[in-house]
Amino acid sequence: MSVIKTRFWPAFAALWIWAGSPADLGFAREAAVHGHEAHWSYEGETGPDRWGDLKGEFELCKKGKGQSPVDLAGGAESRLDSLEFAYKDSPLRIVNNGHTVQVNYEPGSSVKIGGREYRLAQFHFHAPSEHWAAGKAFDMELHLVHKNDKGELAVVGVFIKKGKTHSALEKIWGHLPDEVDKEAVVKTVSINARDLLPAAGTRFSYSGSLTTPPCSEGVSWHVLSTPVEVSGEQIEAFKKRVHFNARPVNPLNQRKVLLGK
Template sequence: MKKIALCLGVALVFSSVAFANGPKWDYEGKNSPQNWGKISKDFDTCSLGKSQSPVNITNFTETKMPYKIIFSYKAFPKLEVDDGRTIRVEYNKDAYVSIDGHRYYLTQFHFHSPAENLLKNKQYPLEMHLVHQDKDGHLLVVAIWFKEGKDNKILDPVWKAMPQKVGEKIKVSNVDLGKLIPKKLDFFHYDGSLTTPPCTEGVSWFILKEPLEVSKDQIKKIQQTLKESNNRPVQPLNNRKVELYIQQ
């Protein structure tokens, strides 16, 4: 198995909002992304790190998929949360991605609007991050871009149950993620970081090449719920390689 970047910060994120009860950060004002590294020593990597996410994918090397990737998303989520910075849907350790037989368990997925990672300067209106962790704490994020189009029926239960108050938690169980993942999987891959403080590096990113669709109303609802854009600006690549894995 080709080596995948490993996360050194084992237990730093089971949600998109690490340090939720610690130093305060935001997407606007004095605690906005350009100042994250100044808020706390715990966030130093946000400004000092050399392998930060998100990125603008402008150049990449195309290669045959080096892994056997299997998505086992048969399990249903347990909880949907408005944590004040995103809408997060949490899982028990029953859903996973297997890469050459090595399992990364889905802990949660959440949304950023507009998208965080860019493709040749193009920014999609919505990006979904599926956060996985293996038994040793190594992190892998599968990211999916969404363009405006048809109503996304698979994610519709998330939208219908979407909490409208910060801190509100709602049970949601009928989300069939297995139907969301296309049969033909081409991915951009790069080694990066969390896109929220403490910006821990060593996170392996797999971004689905082709965007899926959500409706204009679905985009509008999540933006109204978030009340502000929750995307971190793109970070320098610093000579990192981006590869496009093509499934044959």
């Protein structure tokens, strides 16, 4: 298994994208560029340990007790609510906002968690992974961000490790934009987010937060335990544009991580 045993915070660490809050996900393309005025980063005076001091709205980043990401080690085996994906094809809408590579998804796709429907808004990537598995980070992590009619968020995480070329990802990577903050709409390319999921396996579930400011809590996290493989070249293509965009792990603070199917 290709993992990164320790996490470093190099000087070239990059910013990430704000994925939205339970009150305002920015369900469509608006979310792609939100957060620039906040001037937060992954290093130095604007790094993760200072996020809570940068702006009043970011207070949870410092004081919150239900923050993400976390180390998923020791998940208690449990019978979990069903996780049913209903992802449809979508034309490729991709943006490099200087923080991450994000794909904005066409309306109509969703996931049902215990019968509750959450609509897929977008997915994006982190390198290295933000969640850990038994003290180790993977090469990358995919986050699929969903929102229900009450404004509640559910995020499905997928670990990514170095291996063979991933054909579905290659369709996306073939249109990685170098220009920042300009969404590219590639109508000739159709993608399906389901193609980025592992074939089968268990998942970790817990209650957490956004992993970027404003660090809003109450996010339902579902991290699939089986990683998908992408090539070293595909990993480097992402890092060339984004470099480093992973928040350190946070304490569980009495929260339970459940493991099941």
